[in-house]
Amino acid sequence: MSAITLPRRETYLNANYGILSWLLTTDHKRIAVMYLVSITLMFILGGAAATMMRIELFTPASDLVDAATYNKLFTMHGIIMVFFFLVPVIPAILGNFLLPLMIGARDLAFPRLNLLSWYIYLLGAGVTLWALISGGVDTGWTFYTPYSTATPTEVITATIGVFIVGFSSILTGLNFIVTTHKLRAPGLTWFRLPIFVWSLYATSLIFVLATPVLAITLILVAVERLFHIGIFDPTLGGDPLLYQHLFWFYSHPAVYIMILPSMGVVSEIIAAFAHTRLFGYKFVAFASIAIAVLGFLVWGHHMFVSGMSLHAALMFSILSYMVAIPSAIKVFNWTATLYKGSISYDTPMLYALGFIGLFTIGGLTGLYLAALAVDVHVTDTYFVVAHFHYIMVGGAIMGYFGGLHYWWPKITGRMYSEKWGRVAAILIFIGFNATFFPQFILGFEGMPRRYAAYPPEYQFLNILSSLGAVLLGVGYILPALYLLPSLWFGKAAGANPWNATGLEWTTASPPPPNNFDKIPIVTTGPYQYPGKKETIG
Amino acid sequence: MPDFSQLLNEASTMASAVDLLFFTLVAMSSAVVIVIGGLIVYFAVKYRRTPENQIADQLAGSTRLEIAWTVIPLLVALGIFGWGARLYFDIVQPPAQANDVYVVAKQWMWELQHAEGKREINTLHVPLGEPIRLTMVSQDVIHSFYVPAFRIKQDILPERYTSTWFQATAPGTYRLFCAEYCGTLHSGMLGEVVVMEPDAYRSWLGVDAGQAPAVVGEHLFVQFGCSGCHKPDNSGPGPSLVGVFGSTVTFQDGTTALADENYVRESILNPSAQIVKGYEAIMPSFQGQLSEEQLLALLAYIKSLGSGGAGATPTGAPTPTIQP
Ligand SMILES: [Cu+2]
Ligand SMILES: [Cu+2]
Numbered sequence A: 001m002s003a004i005t006l007p008r009r010e011t012y013l014n015a016n017y018g019i020l021s022w023l024l025t026t027d028h029k030r031i032a033v034m035y036l037v038s039i040t041l042m043f044i045l046g047g048a049a050a051t052m053m054r055i056e057l058f059t060p061a062s063d064l065v066d067a068a069t070y071n072k073l074f075t076m077h078g079i080i081m082v083f084f085f086l087v088p089v090i091p092a093i094l095g096n097f098l099l100p101l102m103i104g105a106r107d108l109a110f111p112r113l114n115l116l117s118w119y120i121y122l123l124g125a126g127v128t129l130w131a132l133i134s135g136g137v138d139t140g141w142t143f144y145t146p147y148s149t150a151t152p153t154e155v156i157t158a159t160i161g162v163f164i165v166g167f168s169s170i171l172t173g174l175n176f177i178v179t180t181h182k183l184r185a186p187g188l189t190w191f192r193l194p195i196f197v198w199s200l201y202a203t204s205l206i207f208v209l210a211t212p213v214l215a216i217t218l219i220l221v222a223v224e225r226l227f228h229i230g231i232f233d234p235t236l237g238g239d240p241l242l243y244q245h246l247f248w249f250y251s252h253p254a255v256y257i258m259i260l261p262s263m264g265v266v267s268e269i270i271a272a273f274a275h276t277r278l279f280g281y282k283f284v285a286f287a288s289i290a291i292a293v294l295g296f297l298v299w300g301h302h303m304f305v306s307g308m309s310l311h312a313a314l315m316f317s318i319l320s321y322m323v324a325i326p327s328a329i330k331v332f333n334w335t336a337t338l339y340k341g342s343i344s345y346d347t348p349m350l351y352a353l354g355f356i357g358l359f360t361i362g363g364l365t366g367l368y369l370a371a372l373a374v375d376v377h378v379t380d381t382y383f384v385v386a387h388f389h390y391i392m393v394g395g396a397i398m399g400y401f402g403g404l405h406y407w408w409p410k411i412t413g414r415m416y417s418e419k420w421g422r423v424a425a426i427l428i429f430i431g432f433n434a435t436f437f438p439q440f441i442l443g444f445e446g447m448p449r450r451y452a453a454y455p456p457e458y459q460f461l462n463i464l465s466s467l468g469a470v471l472l473g474v475g476y477i478l479p480a481l482y483l484l485p486s487l488w489f490g491k492a493a494g495a496n497p498w499n500a501t502g503l504e505w506t507t508a509s510p511p512p513p514n515n516f517d518k519i520p521i522v523t524t525g526p527y528q529y530p531g532k533k534e535t536i537g
Numbered sequence B: 001m002p003d004f005s006q007l008l009n010e011a012s013t014m015a016s017a018v019d020l021l022f023f024t025l026v027a028m029s030s031a032v033v034i035v036i037g038g039l040i041v042y043f044a045v046k047y048r049r050t051p052e053n054q055i056a057d058q059l060a061g062s063t064r065l066e067i068a069w070t071v072i073p074l075l076v077a078l079g080i081f082g083w084g085a086r087l088y089f090d091i092v093q094p095p096a097q098a099n100d101v102y103v104v105a106k107q108w109m110w111e112l113q114h115a116e117g118k119r120e121i122n123t124l125h126v127p128l129g130e131p132i133r134l135t136m137v138s139q140d141v142i143h144s145f146y147v148p149a150f151r152i153k154q155d156i157l158p159e160r161y162t163s164t165w166f167q168a169t170a171p172g173t174y175r176l177f178c179a180e181y182c183g184t185l186h187s188g189m190l191g192e193v194v195v196m197e198p199d200a201y202r203s204w205l206g207v208d209a210g211q212a213p214a215v216v217g218e219h220l221f222v223q224f225g226c227s228g229c230h231k232p233d234n235s236g237p238g239p240s241l242v243g244v245f246g247s248t249v250t251f252q253d254g255t256t257a258l259a260d261e262n263y264v265r266e267s268i269l270n271p272s273a274q275i276v277k278g279y280e281a282i283m284p285s286f287q288g289q290l291s292e293e294q295l296l297a298l299l300a301y302i303k304s305l306g307s308g309g310a311g312a313t314p315t316g317a318p319t320p321t322i323q324p
Helices: A019-023 A028-056 A067-102 A111-134 A155-182 A195-227 A240-274 A281-297 A310-338 A347-370 A372-378 A382-412 A418-444 A456-489 B013-046 B063-092 B198-206 B213-223 B261-269 B292-304
Strands: A531-535 B056-059 B099-106 B109-114 B119-121 B123-127 B131-138 B143-147 B152-156 B162-167 B172-178 B191-196 B248-250 B256-258
Touching (some): A028 A067, A028 A111, A028 A382, A028 A456, A067 A195, A067 A240, A155 A195, A195 A240, A195 A281, A240 A310, A240 A347, A310 A347, A310 B063, A347 A372, A347 A418, A347 B013, A347 B063, A372 A418, A372 B013, A372 B063, A418 A456, B013 B063, B013 B162, B099 B123, B099 B143, B099 B292, B109 B123, B109 B292, B191 B198, B213 B292
Parallel strands (some): B099 B131
Antiparallel strands (some): B099 B109, B109 B119, B131 B162, B143 B172, B172 B191
16 A cells, blocks of 8 residues: 655645754644644553553452552552643643634744743653652642651652643643634634634633642642641641642632533534534533633532531532533533534544533532532542543543544544544443443442552452453554554545534645635634524524 | 441431432433433434435524523522532531540551540441441541441541541441541551440440540649649639530630630640630640640540530531631
8 A cells, every 4th residue: 555645735744844843843733733742642651550550450459569559550640641631632732733723813822932831841741750750659649738748759849740831731821812812813703713712712711810829739838848837737837628728729620621622622523513503602602601710619529528617518519510500501502403413423423422421421420529418428439530530531531532533634634544433432432431430339339539459349340440441441542543544544634524614624734834825704603504494593 | 257248238327318319319310311312312313414414404592492401400400409418417417415436547547435435446336326426636647537338428637626427227347448548558547337236335335444535634634734724613824614615715806716626626735826815825835745645535524524505516517716
């Protein structure tokens, strides 16, 4: 088989050659590709830690690795997956690549700042990996005090790494906000923006407002460890609950950093493959903003058994129910979008539909955890582990994979194997459920999380979960096996292989270095597919 | 070797109430998943792209539908909130009369002491059908007292008391877990709760009971010189402690606080933080001089001097003391 050659045309990929043309680029598309490579590497590392854990959990005793190693593994898994994969994955890769294309701009508002963000990401990742490799950290990704001020492991180095990578998020958020305000093409009003842009905007607000709190909190932990100034350690006069409040003030909104972009991707995909307008566009758009705002007011739901006051618990419980409503609105609107559509089932659509299913289960089990009395029983058990994996893996990663497949032809100019794409999507969906659904039951039966060894009565469900993880692992490896070869052997995609609307599909694939030969002028709203019948809601 | 094979057992007054809510949620969420999933599959098949169905109907939306699927979930959510909160009140508020058990958690073991004096490590014997109130403190990092069969869990903090309670409804042996990650052997911080018939429990308790914490506390009260100032008839330079526990104390600056477990603790370890109205700041700090066990014994003694008022019992969420 010989490689199919595309007709010669200047694209962002062939405009210059050589390693420096990448490392010094300010082209948002190239930076997105560099993020794709580095974030994928982190995903592999985080996944390797998870694999070790699931193998260990086949048996009740800690036999493959000892307890200290197991604790370092789940810490490594959590830190890498949350801070270096889930948080940046969609904004930094797909957002970077698509935001200027979707709003008809030639680049982000601050292209050099964008490159700097990538270097900051690398630096943060390097420092954290150094901590994880040189000695490991055993605090869990939550760094709870006073354990994190007492443990002899590499807490300071790891927190400095996470501190650094936070600035990458803040700068990316700033860049996106300014870009969305300033660089929209003529005629592209706010309500003509694709939902993905709305959700990136909401995510950027959280980046800019919440990340500094995490940075301050981690610095305070380091200060306490280095100088024995009592902030969180009660023996020094500090308050460990203060740490939990500060930590979750960032980390709950961070859940929405992970899920909002995914919701945006899914909105794009569903409209594109149903060839129809997004049902309730404005409601979906405002739901993103509502989630971003309300998401700042619910952090205490992680602390119902921490010794927090009863009144605070009541407020955080009711607010947590409030934040569930905009998410429900989105699910209903996506479902309604399918009604009387013309639906095709290409790979991205399978991921998007899978997303709705898994996100719905993740969201519904959040209602259990927000119910105070139920939370007392299932918090800190595998029920919580299952819940947040349904949101963050079932939701965020399904959305990311859907988006990666949807825009792969735009990014690379090539089509991948549709057949293998579908196989992987279905395998990931099944493998995911097989891995995490048993964990809901384990949690209800009382198995605490972060246990290196566990009582034998929990073994059966743990075996099911680990077997599911094998399927899931295969599902995650498959895309590498058909996406990479598509770079050389895939058939040329053309500008718009899905017949989708959106400015990104009006330019060539891969796009030219400056995105558009001529800046487009926008005269209609998004998702203007041909219709048999039109109704205005 | 006790038999824990029975998973999902309900062994406390709280368990069946929590489970009723839990399984109601299971039923509701299953219904939602079936309806949403069903609609998606139905639409997916019915409106698939075929040669005849190349062009979709363009529906912009429906404000009525949007209102319906905002308001209905909101009402349901508020209902669940109320139900969960109602039960939570019961979980955090122990009945006025309960058997006291003192818990000191440390890496990686449970030290338990009954009000009658008996001490245990990693195993807690309790009588069937009587409320048990736990007053807990950690000697190092945060731990969490979790008995799945009772559906109760409460974090245990260093330097601060937290509390929870339960009433067992079935004899047997139940697992006790540490549920808050506490370091290397976190998963080895296991214990068990043995629920006995009250008669059997009393005879078990009678053997080698040891000294009751309140009695030990009384000795400490004399030994550390507390009794020289805090005279029961209020004739000393410090206030009398009779009837103080559970009452509302007024400080020099006019603020008040409920004299709960954490107030007593703070008053012993950091007395100058809050000075009771009408007294001088002359009491020395006992920081570093008393072990957690001794502090709990003093607390038990001060509690035994009489209780100030109703509703003074500790909860999982003690009233924060007001700093001047
Ligand atoms: Cu949260
Ligand atoms: Cu512990």
